[in-house]
Amino acid sequence: MRQSNLFFKMMPVLLAFCLFIGSIMPNTVLVANGAEYPDNYESLSNEEKQAYLEQQLKEVNEKLDNLASQSKDTEEYINALDEKIRYMNNQLTISKQEMNTSKDKISTLERQYSENEKKIASLQLEIEQLSEDSIVLKEKFDASQQLYAQRARAMYVSGNMTTLEAILTSKDISTLLTRLEMIRRVSRQDKELLENLQNEGRALSSAQKELRDKKDSLTNNQQALAATQQTLTATVKNLEKQQVDFADKQKVYESEKSEADNLLVKIQEDTKNYSEFRHQSQEDIEEINREIEEAAQKYIKELEQQTTTATTTTTAPSTSARPDLPANPTNPKPSTTTTTTQSSSNKLSLTYPVPSQTRITTAYGSAGYTGHTGVDFACASGSNVVAAESGIVIKSTDITGHANGSCSCSYTGGGYHSYGRYIVIMHDKKNAKGEWVYTLYAHNSSRVVSEGQRVTKGQLIAYSGTTGNSSGPHCHFEVRTPTSAYEHCVNPTNYLP
Secondary structure, eight states, rough: HHHHHHHHHHHHHHHHHHHHHHHHHEEEEOOOOOEEEEHHHHHHHHHHHHHHHEEEEEEHHHHHHHHHTTTSSHHHHHHHHHHHHHHHHHHHHHHHHHHHHHHHHHHHHHHHHHHHHHHHHHHHHHHHHHHHHHHHHHHHHHHHHHHHHHHHHHHHHOOOHHHHHHHHHHHHHHHHHHHHHHHHHHHHHHHHHHHHHHHHHHHHHHHHHHHHEEEHHHHHHHHHHHHHHHHHHHHHHHHHHHHHHHHHHHHHHHHHHHHHHHHHHHHHHHHTTOOSSSOHHHHHHHHHHHHHHHHHHHHHHHHHOOOOOOOEEEEOOOOOTTSSOOOOOSSSSOOOOOOOEEOSOSSSSOOSTTOOOOOOOOOOOTSSSSSSEEEEOOOOTEEEEEEESSEEEEEEEEEEEEEOOOSSOOOOSEEEEEEEEEEEEEESSSSTTTTEEEEEEESEEEEOOTTTOOEEEEEEHHHHOOSSSSSSSEEEEEEEESSGGGGGEEGGTOOOO
């Protein structure tokens, strides 16, 4: 009984201790790029994120040193190096954000500086005009004041006849009326003179007050201009420092990527199971994704209008594989002939994109490597690549960089990038859920179909190669559903035989 009572007494203490431990232990979640981050990572400031990433880099560097002491030519070492590169990429992303923030601040400060300069110039003109107006008003006031003073002195010297005196000293009524009229006129003139003097005094006082206010405003704006200039100078210096720091990090990042890519090629040369280099620019991904989605929207209405029944349909111009087709045409023109094909089934059924290689050499997702959005079929360069199912080619193009900066794309610098020479097909048969299905074929050495062309299942569409982000000859195959978006990539093995 005593033990039981003791247990219940200790229970609150134990619970409190557990809560305390839980509060100080950082919870982590597995994010898309395969690295662990605190669950409150996104709510951290950039400084806190950078500090966290620095700590992670320190730990992964220790891991790399231990692995390197045994051998760098291992998948484990490359995976650790990939983790380091991901952390470094996140650092670069934060640095870009900070530089953009600084640039925005500079633009705002420059705009404020320009507006202040305009205000100061305007105030200076207003002050000049008010100064001139004040001089004129002062001269008028002084003249009126002098005239009123003269009138007052004259009244004092001549004496001031009151109405009572006029009545008592007048000999007759005519003299009385004359004197009263004179007193009235003199009083009216004196009143007008006094009112003018008062009005001019008020106008002068108002003008002088406005002049003082404008001068105070000018002083404040000049001080604000100086403060803006000081902040602007400091922000520009900070941006320059950020740019130098970013360039240094970028240099190390590219060096680490190059090492990871070289090690990957070295390992894969033994097995010939080539795939992609594992670090692609997010900007490139987003830009390519936008182009594919735009292409899908262009043709989706056309496919929606087609019947899904197993009836005879007349297709658009097609260039099926023919003996008279050039061996490796890169930019073919669609045939002008019209063919009629019989749909054998309305059920989506994909075939392997490379008939000569049905073994997947690099799997989807983390089974292959973190972030792999398709499957790879390693094959000799020039192997036939065929349409996995019937449909319409919505994209058939080459992703190349432009060293001369003549295009707006983010992948610049010349040569092939990302998917290299690639093709996207929107299939005319939907999956079991009634959703559109898209397949993508990348890294081809050449393409033999064009955008807008209809293809049949198993039809030759390209020859395999190693263009773009590729470590060696292979076909990268993706399945996207229900849309053509990059984030809707699914495991192709769910659809392959």
